[in-house]
Amino acid sequence: MTKHDVVGVEELEAGACKITTIEGKSIGVYYNGNEYYAIRNVCPHQQVELCKGKFTGTTLESKPHEYIYGREGEILTCPWHGWEFDVKTGKALVDPDRYRVKVYDVSIENNRVLVHMD
Amino acid sequence: MEASTTKKASKFNHGIIDCDVHQGVKSYDDLKPYMPRVWWDRLKAHNATLPFLMFRPIPLERNDAAPGNGLPSGSDPEFAKVDLLDRYNIERAVLTGNLLSISAHNNPDYAAALASAFNDYTMDTWIPSDERWLGSIVVATQDPLLAAKEIDRLGSHPRVVQVLLTSASREPYGQRRYYPIYEAAARNNLVIGIHGGGEGDGINPSTTAAGYPTTNFERHNILAIHHMSQLNSIVCEGVFERFPTLKVAFIEGGLAWLPHLMWRMDKNFRAMRNEVPWLKYKPSEYILKHVRLTTQPIEEPDNKELVQMFQLMHAEKTVMFSTDYPHWDNDTPLFVLNKLPEEMRRRVAYENAAEMYQLQERGLLAGGVAK
Ligand code: FES
Numbered sequence: 001m002t003k004h005d006v007v008g009v010e011e012l013e014a015g016a017c018k019i020t021t022i023e024g025k026s027i028g029v030y031y032n033g034n035e036y037y038a039i040r041n042v043c044p045h046q047q048v049e050l051c052k053g054k055f056t057g058t059t060l061e062s063k064p065h066e067y068i069y070g071r072e073g074e075i076l077t078c079p080w081h082g083w084e085f086d087v088k089t090g091k092a093l094v095d096p097d098r099y100r101v102k103v104y105d106v107s108i109e110n111n112r113v114l115v116h117m118d
Numbered sequence: 119m120e121a122s123t124t125k126k127a128s129k130f131n132h133g134i135i136d137c138d139v140h141q142g143v144k145s146y147d148d149l150k151p152y153m154p155r156v157w158w159d160r161l162k163a164h165n166a167t168l169p170f171l172m173f174r175p176i177p178l179e180r181n182d183a184a185p186g187n188g189l190p191s192g193s194d195p196e197f198a199k200v201d202l203l204d205r206y207n208i209e210r211a212v213l214t215g216n217l218l219s220i221s222a223h224n225n226p227d228y229a230a231a232l233a234s235a236f237n238d239y240t241m242d243t244w245i246p247s248d249e250r251w252l253g254s255i256v257v258a259t260q261d262p263l264l265a266a267k268e269i270d271r272l273g274s275h276p277r278v279v280q281v282l283l284t285s286a287s288r289e290p291y292g293q294r295r296y297y298p299i300y301e302a303a304a305r306n307n308l309v310i311g312i313h314g315g316g317e318g319d320g321i322n323p324s325t326t327a328a329g330y331p332t333t334n335f336e337r338h339n340i341l342a343i344h345h346m347s348q349l350n351s352i353v354c355e356g357v358f359e360r361f362p363t364l365k366v367a368f369i370e371g372g373l374a375w376l377p378h379l380m381w382r383m384d385k386n387f388r389a390m391r392n393e394v395p396w397l398k399y400k401p402s403e404y405i406l407k408h409v410r411l412t413t414q415p416i417e418e419p420d421n422k423e424l425v426q427m428f429q430l431m432h433a434e435k436t437v438m439f440s441t442d443y444p445h446w447d448n449d450t451p452l453f454v455l456n457k458l459p460e461e462m463r464r465r466v467a468y469e470n471a472a473e474m475y476q477l478q479e480r481g482l483l484a485g486g487v488a489k
Contacts, residue, residue, distance in 0.1 A: 046453040052182040081447055082176035 003107065003114040012036075012113065015073065017051050023117055027104065030055055030087060031113075032073030037087045038104040038115040043078045044092070050101060053079040055087070132464045133209035133484070134451050135471035137412045138313070138369050138440035139202065141244050141251075142216040143236070144193045152235035157228055168232070169222045169320035174334050176446045183444030191444040192216065195247035202443045203250050206451045209468075209484050210477065212252045213244060214282055214369065218315030221259040221284050222322045229258035234268055245277050252475065252482065254282040254311055260321075262295055266302035273306030277482070279475040281308050284315035285344040285371060286322040292348075292355030300361045309475060313369040317344050338447075345371030346379055349409065353383065356396040358404045365474055368411045370442060377430040380405055406432055410474050412440035413466065414449040421457050434462055438471040 004022045006029050012018055014033030019026060019041055026041035028051025043050040057072035075093070076085045084093040085101055092099035105116040143149060146161040153161070179190060185197035192198065203211060217236050223229040233256050245253050255272050257265035269281055281303045289295065291312070303310050317337070318325030325331055326340045327347075345368045358364060383401035391397070397404075411431075419427065428437065439455060442448040455463050477483045 046450050048450070049182060054181075077176075079180055079182040 001116055001118050003109075003116055005112050006038075006115055007113050009108060009111050009113060015055060017055060019049070019051050022115055027051075027115060029106070029113055029115060030076075032087070034073070036106040036108065036113050038106050039076065039085075039087060039090060040102040040104075042101065043080065043083065044099045044101055045078065045081060045083055048078070048080050050076065050078050050085070053077045058084055058093070132468045134206065134439060134455070134467045135475075135477070136202070136206075136208045136211040136441050136443070136451075137367065137438045137471050138214050138414060139198070139211045139251075139443050140192050140216050140445060141195065141198070141213045141240060142190060142192045143239060144189050149232070149235040149239055152238040153231050157231050160228060168217070169219050169316070171319050172325070172334050172337055174446075178445055180444045180446055180448065195244045195251070198443070199248050199250070202441065203248070206441075208250065208441075208451070210250050210252055210471075210482065212254060212280060212311075212471075212475070213240060214254050214311065214313055215240065215256050217256050218284055218313065219286075219319045220256060220316070221287055222316035222320030223258065223260070224321050226258065226260035226264065229260055230264040230268065233258045233265075234271075237268065237272055241272065241275065245275075249277075250484075251277070252280075252477075253278040254280040255308070256282045257299065259283055259287055259291075259296065259299065262298040266298035269299065269302035269306055269308070273302065273308055276480065279309060279477075279480070279482075280311045280367070282311045282313055285312050285341075285348055285368075286316035286319070287348070288321055288323070290347055290351030290355075292351030292353070292357050294355075297360070300357060300364055304361045304363050307363075307476070309365045309367055311367045311369050312345065312348055312371075314341055314344065314371055317341065342372040342375050346375055349405070350379065350383070353401045353404050354394055354397070356394065358408045359396050359398065364408060366409050367438070367474060368409065369440065370412060370414060372415065372417060373411050373413065373431060373433075373437065374417045374427055376405075376411060376436070377427075380431075406435055410436055410438050410470060412438050413454050414440045414442040415447045416449060416454055424457055425459065425462075428458065428462060428466075434465040435470065437466045438474060439467050 006020050007018050012031045014031055017028045017030040019028045028039045028041045030037045041049050041051040054077045056075055057069055058075045060068040060070045062068045074087055076087050090101040090103040107114050150158050183191040185194035220229050220233050237255050240253055244251050255269055257268050272278055316322050318330055325337050327343055331337045380402040387400055455467050
């Protein structure tokens with residue numbers, strides 16, 4: 001496992017995503033104000049740059065015509081067809097077993113955000 | 119090119135023609151020079167006067183296709199050239215514009231003036247910017263005579279290949295009030311393109327045949343009924359008998375419904391032919407001869423079913439590739455075309471469109487292998 005130094009914690013504001021290349025792979029490092037996430041920048045649908053999409057929340061499971069908003073900052077919506085992904089697991093909200101994007105472990109050391117690659 | 123090495127590496131050595139690219143304006147004020155002063159004030163409020171009612175949770179235009187400096191996606195030809203044409207090696211692209219609810223407007227004169235201004239803007243800014251762009255003349259269908267005038271005004275331009283109507287209309291397009299549009303298209307040797315837009319907006323009938331839906335999800339699932347309704351009307355009313363050279367492209371309306379409709383029409387024709395004595399052939403024969411459909415937004419079954427679906431609709435004749443750039447539901451060539459067997463891919467990616475728009479005859483091919 002190799003740790004890659006991507007960005008200083010003070011450089012990444014809450015809600016922001018920095019897209020970078022690590023070991024030839026395009027990866028988005030995202031900070032939701034609480035946690036840091038590293039997500040492969042390729043949508044499993046049509047292979048476009050997923051991390052250029054919107055980091056947001058979503059409507060939670062509910063009864064017909066009931067709207068409950070939640071998971072603010074935990075959902076990445078693809079800039080193309082709008083598929084939603086869980087930033088923690090990389091799984092799509094619809095068909096999670098079929099569609100997922102790779103996520104990587106992240107650690108903070110000496111105020112730097114490090115992405116772990118195996 | 120060496121045949122031995124092309125098998126894998128050169129999936130697209132025959133080129134790609136993209137039949138649906140949406141160019142737009144940087145600002146609606148850009149249309150002022152092309153419009154009578156009397157309409158200028160409306161332009162500023164174009165959202166209010168160009169009906170577009172359904173809320174879209176995913177914005178119509180892809181954010182990541184924005185050219186920068188706050189400009190809207192699809193508004194900068196230089197950016198679109200790199201972002202779309204160069205990136206996917208697209209040889210020719212048919213521009214379809216973004217006045218997608220023009221025929222939903224209650225005021226036929228404003229709608230016609232706006233369409234004309236948009237066409238002039240396209241001719242001045244997009245068409246000269248790169249020879250890969252081909253143009254459509256967008257017309258407002260509220261007043262077919264004004265639409266015909268617009269077609270005659272610009273129809274002889276060498277890089278204009280199509281007249282564009284939106285799929286929602288007050289009355290189905292087979293009906294006689296639209297003949298002036300078809301006469302003008304035939305006179306100018308242009309394809310009629312029918313593109314999704316304006317369903318349930320303004321003066322148009324409801325978005326679904328059963329009433330207005332609640333969500334964009336529901337709307338989008340059922341959009342194809344407008345294309346189905348128009349195709350049904352055009353064939354049954356005898357438009358292709360009346361205008362034997364006319365070709366119609368159904369753009370952005372999905373595909374999978376075509377076998378269903380053809381089978382149903384042919385079956386019913388056996389029983390009810392006497393209602394339409396002007397039809398000399400089965401409906402499906404008119405469709406295979408005169409009608410083409412574009413891929414995007416393609417239904418996404420698994421690959422095997424996709425190929426079956428293409429076979430059922432005779433895709434080697436009827437289907438043309440499109441991206442719908444820069445809209446949210448656009449398809450990359452790599453996604454759709456890669457799923458098809460080689461022969462079908464070549465027809466869909468390139469040859470069907472080259473034939474439909476007579477690009478060879480018009481001297482508008484760069485070097486593809488269309489017959
Ligand atoms: S490419 Fe991401 S949702 Fe289609």
